[in-house]
Amino acid sequence: MLELHDINMVVKKHTGHYINVLNNISINIKEGECVFLWGPNGSGKSSLQEAIAVGNSSYIDDNTDSVINKVVEGSIKIKGKEINYMHPYQRSFFISRVTQNPLDMFSNSLTLEENFALAYKRNQQRSFLKKAVTDRLRKYFVEKIEKQGMDIENRLTDNITSFSGGELQILAFLAATICIPDLLLLDEHTRDLDTANSIKMEQLTNKFIKEHNVTLVWVTHNPNQVVQYGNRIFFMRSGSIIKEITPDEKKTIPDSELIKLLKSFQQEN
Numbered sequence: 001m002l003e004l005h006d007i008n009m010v011v012k013k014h015t016g017h018y019i020n021v022l023n024n025i026s027i028n029i030k031e032g033e034c035v036f037l038w039g040p041n042g043s044g045k046s047s048l049q050e051a052i053a054v055g056n057s058s059y060i061d062d063n064t065d066s067v068i069n070k071v072v073e074g075s076i077k078i079k080g081k082e083i084n085y086m087h088p089y090q091r092s093f094f095i096s097r098v099t100q101n102p103l104d105m106f107s108n109s110l111t112l113e114e115n116f117a118l119a120y121k122r123n124q125q126r127s128f129l130k131k132a133v134t135d136r137l138r139k140y141f142v143e144k145i146e147k148q149g150m151d152i153e154n155r156l157t158d159n160i161t162s163f164s165g166g167e168l169q170i171l172a173f174l175a176a177t178i179c180i181p182d183l184l185l186l187d188e189h190t191r192d193l194d195t196a197n198s199i200k201m202e203q204l205t206n207k208f209i210k211e212h213n214v215t216l217v218w219v220t221h222n223p224n225q226v227v228q229y230g231n232r233i234f235f236m237r238s239g240s241i242i243k244e245i246t247p248d249e250k251k252t253i254p255d256s257e258l259i260k261l262l263k264s265f266q267q268e269n
Contacts, residue, residue: 001031001215002052002183007074009044009051009239014066021047021070023239029232032213033247036226039236040266045219047239049185052076052217053097054088078182092122096181098189102172106160112171113156116141119175144174148204166197173201177208184208186218190225205229223262227255235265 009022022044029035037045050057051072058069076083083091099105106115117132120140142153148170152163163171169189176184186205190198206229209216220226226233233250235243243265250258 001033001079002027002029002217003075003077003080004028004052005075005077007048007051007072007076009047010071010073012069012071013061014064014068021239022051022072025074025239025241027234027241027244029215029217031215033231034209034216034218034229035232035234036230037217037219037234037236038226038262038265040268043236044239045236046187048236049097049187049217049219052183053091053095053185055084055086055091057088089122094182095185096176096179096183097185097187098169098173098176099187100189100191102165102168103161105172105175106168108159108161110160111157112152112160112163113138113141115160116156116175116178119178122179144178145171148174148200166193169193169197170201170204173204173208177212180212181214184214184216186216186220188219188221190220190222221266223259226262227258233262237268 005026007022007025008020011019011021025048037048039045050070055072056070058067060066061068072084078094107118110118113133117137120137121132138156141156145153150167150170152167155162160168173189190201193201202225208214209229218225218229230250231247233245234241245253253261
C-alpha cells in the first residue's frame with residue numbers, strides 16, 4: 001500500500017551547509033497495517049512523516065531570517081502510484097495527518113465549521129466558504145462532534161482558536177478523518193493531553209482503525225500505545241531505520257518484555 005524506496009531528506013541552509021535528516025529508508029507497508037515509528041527525539045520519525053505528506057518544502061528560519069529548504073529524494077508510492085511530484089494539497093486527497101500542535105491543521109482566522117468544511121472538501125473543487133458550509137454539512141459535523149461527548153456542538157460558528165487544547169486535538173483528529181483517507185499519519189497526537197483526554201483520543205483512534213481498516217503510521221513516545229495497537233515497529237536513530245519487529249515477531253514477545261525493549265532503546269545513546 002505504502003512503498004518507500006531509498007528515501008533521503010536533506011536540509012539545505014542559506015550558508016551552503018546541509019544536514020542529512022533521513023538516510024536511505026526503504027519500507028513497504030501493507031493495507032490496513034498499524035505501524036509505529038519508535039526512537040528518541042531527533043531520530044527522524046516526524047521527518048519521515050513529513051516526507052510522505054509534504055515532500056519538498058521551504059521555510060524561514062526565525063533566528064537568521066533566511067530560507068531553509070528541505071529536499072526529499074527517492075520514491076514514494078501509495079497503492080502503486082508515485083506521489084513524489086505531487087503538491088501537499090494533492091497528497092491530502094488520500095493522506096491525512098494529525099500533528100502534536102492541532103492548530104497547525106486549521107486556519108486560525110476561520111470558524112470551526114469553516115475549517116471542517118475545508119477538511120471535508122479537500123478532495124473536491126473548493127467553493128467559497130459561505131457556500132461550502134451547508135445545512136446538511138452542519139448536521140453532519142454536529143453528529144460527528146456529539147459522538148465524542150463534547151459539549152461544543154453549538155459552537156460551530158466560534159473561531160477555531162477559542163477552543164481548549166484538549167478540544168482542539170480531538171477536533172483535529174475528527175477533521176483529519178472526516179473523509180476516510182487511504183493513509184493516516186499520527187505524530188504524537190496524545191502527547192500534550194491530560195489523562196482523560198488522552199484516553200478519549202486513544203479510544204477514538206482505536207475505534208476509527210477498527211471501523212475503517214485504514215493504513216496507519218503512528219509516532220509516539222508511549223510504549224503502551226505501541227504494545228496495544230501496533231502491528232509492526234520500526235526503530236529509528238539518526239535518520240535511519242536500524243531495526244524492525246514484524247507482526248509475527250511481536251506476537252511472540254510478552255508485553256512486559258516489549259515495553260522494556262522500547263524503553264531501553266529510547267535510553268541508548
